[in-house]
Amino acid sequence: HTLRGRAQSKIDWSKSPFRPVKNAGKNAVGDFGEHCVNNLYNSILLESKIVKKGHDVLAWTKKIEVKTAFQNKQGSFFFNQIYYECQETGVPKDWTHLAFVFVRPNRIEIWECERPDDPSLYFRKNNGWSWNKNDPRKLGDIWKCIYAEDS
DSSP, rough: SSTTTTTOOSOTTTTTTTTTHHHHHHHHHHHHHHHHHHHHHHHHHEEEOOOOSSSEEEEEEEEEEEEEOOOOTOOEEEEEOSBBOOOTOOOOOOOOEEEEEEEEETTEEEEEEEEEEEEGGGEEESSEEEEEEGGGSSOOTHHHHHEEEEE
């Protein structure tokens, strides 16, 4: 009864190589993005490691906060919980760069920017800051696509 009459998704994940990660839950999705960013930096010979302390990936001198979104059934991407301070202590987070990992059924894109001084110019307030649109080209001029690949 719950599923009968529900609108079908516009996005077909049935043949996607990323479907197992998508179905494994939010922690797997987050880990996937962190590994994508870490592997990208290591592939261009910049020493990189996943740290998950104030930021997610340390790539040479960049402290990167990584957010990952799989395309949702409406065709958009929702990145949230972009925090500038620790929620428990109020201490500022130390990340210097922000990376968004966009995952479509057969494509990955990584977009990166330096930490915006004024998040209200780029994000909406929602459990921290968030971004929810259907196309990474709508991010704004501070962002750069640093990786794109079709699978």
